[in-house]
Amino acid sequence: MAVSKREEFDQELVQIAEMGRAIAHPARVAILRAIAAKQGCVCGEIVDLLPLAQSTVSQHLKILKEVGLVKGEVEGPRSCYCIDWEILGKYSASFKQFLEMLPEHKISECC
Amino acid sequence: MAVSKREEFDQELVQIAEMGRAIAHPARVAILRAIAAKQGCVCGEIVDLLPLAQSTVSQHLKILKEVGLVKGEVEGPRSCYCIDWEILGKYSASFKQFLEMLPEHKISECC
DNA sequence: TCCTTCTATCGTATATCTACGATAAACGAT
DNA sequence: ATCGTTTATCGTAGATATACGATAGAAGGA
Numbered sequence: 001m002a003v004s005k006r007e008e009f010d011q012e013l014v015q016i017a018e019m020g021r022a023i024a025h026p027a028r029v030a031i032l033r034a035i036a037a038k039q040g041c042v043c044g045e046i047v048d049l050l051p052l053a054q055s056t057v058s059q060h061l062k063i064l065k066e067v068g069l070v071k072g073e074v075e076g077p078r079s080c081y082c083i084d085w086e087i088l089g090k091y092s093a094s095f096k097q098f099l100e101m102l103p104e105h106k107i108s109e110c111c
Numbered sequence: 112m113a114v115s116k117r118e119e120f121d122q123e124l125v126q127i128a129e130m131g132r133a134i135a136h137p138a139r140v141a142i143l144r145a146i147a148a149k150q151g152c153v154c155g156e157i158v159d160l161l162p163l164a165q166s167t168v169s170q171h172l173k174i175l176k177e178v179g180l181v182k183g184e185v186e187g188p189r190s191c192y193c194i195d196w197e198i199l200g201k202y203s204a205s206f207k208q209f210l211e212m213l214p215e216h217k218i219s220e221c222c
Numbered sequence: 223t224c225c226t227t228c229t230a231t232c233g234t235a236t237a238t239c240t241a242c243g244a245t246a247a248a249c250g251a252t
Numbered sequence: 253a254t255c256g257t258t259t260a261t262c263g264t265a266g267a268t269a270t271a272c273g274a275t276a277g278a279a280g281g282a
Contacts, residue, residue: 003236003237003270003271004236004237004238004269004270004271005138005162005163005270005271006136006137006270008162009137009138009140009141009162010137010141013137013140013141014137016134016137016140017134017135017136017137017139017140019131019134020130020131020132020133020134020135020136020140021131021135022131023127023128023130023131024128024131024132024135024239025117025128025131025239025240026117026120026121026124026125026127026128027116027120027240028128029120029124029127029128029131029209030120030121030124032213033209033212033213036212036213036214036215044257044258044259047259051116051119051120052116052240052241052242053241053242053243054242054258054259054260055241055242055243055244055259055260055261055262056240056241056242057259058259058260058261059239059240059241059260059261060240061259061260062260062261063239074247074248074249074258074259074260075248075249078249078250078257078258078259079258079259083213083214085214088210088213092210095206095210096207096210098140098144099199099203099206099207101144101147102143102144102147102194102199103147103194103196103199104147114240114241114266114267115239115240115241115267115268116240116241117240135269136269136270138270155227155228155229158228158229163270163271163272164271164272164273165228165229165230165272166229166230166231166232166271166272166273166274167270167271167272168229169229169230169231170230170231170269170270170271171270172229172230173230173231174269185228185229185230185278185279186278186279189227189228189229189279189280190228190229
């Protein structure tokens, strides 16, 4: 019982929720910022920036890759992570649109 | 073991993550939109809009109230939910700022 | 008063997230 | 070929999230 019903919603809502899920942990926000700031994309230092074990950071990175915000490759002892700016742009556009659509009916105050 | 380390991050990051958590489920995105569209704030119809049980919707509403995006009161058989526009504005501002700060270093492509 | 309606909360079950250590896998250097 | 470095994955444990039915509580109407 209690199967998740995430997928029963409109694709648009699911997409916004995915964006939310991606940034729903401060570690992932920090990782995104770190990757964006490190234009060189050599990103072993992410682990040093965070109060988390290497394996935990790797899990957070995996989530970010699943959502699509981050793309990366590992070549042995080196790594290459970077923001997928296209995906990020898409997500943030639909998110901004959602935020700006909300107050359209902001007519009557209540409560 | 495995205590959450959410709170060990900068307050700024935690706040963005809270916003993310609030919209990390499509049901909550739908609820926010429904409340915003129903300027009258009589919101028993939310349950009818969603493929979820009333108690589940109530839980999602509780999360939105915890984060602060929604405020509401119940007066017996009537309800009054509405967006806290001030909080929403604060959150979305810091979120937009985060999004716009990210590509500042978008100099070198890689991967 | 009793009934209906609406919402919150409780209890419960399952799923997912978060976190760590241990280990594997890939590659450069020796 | 072996070692060291870097990252991913596995195994595991505890914490949250998700979902539902059952029930409680509050208020209006009969």
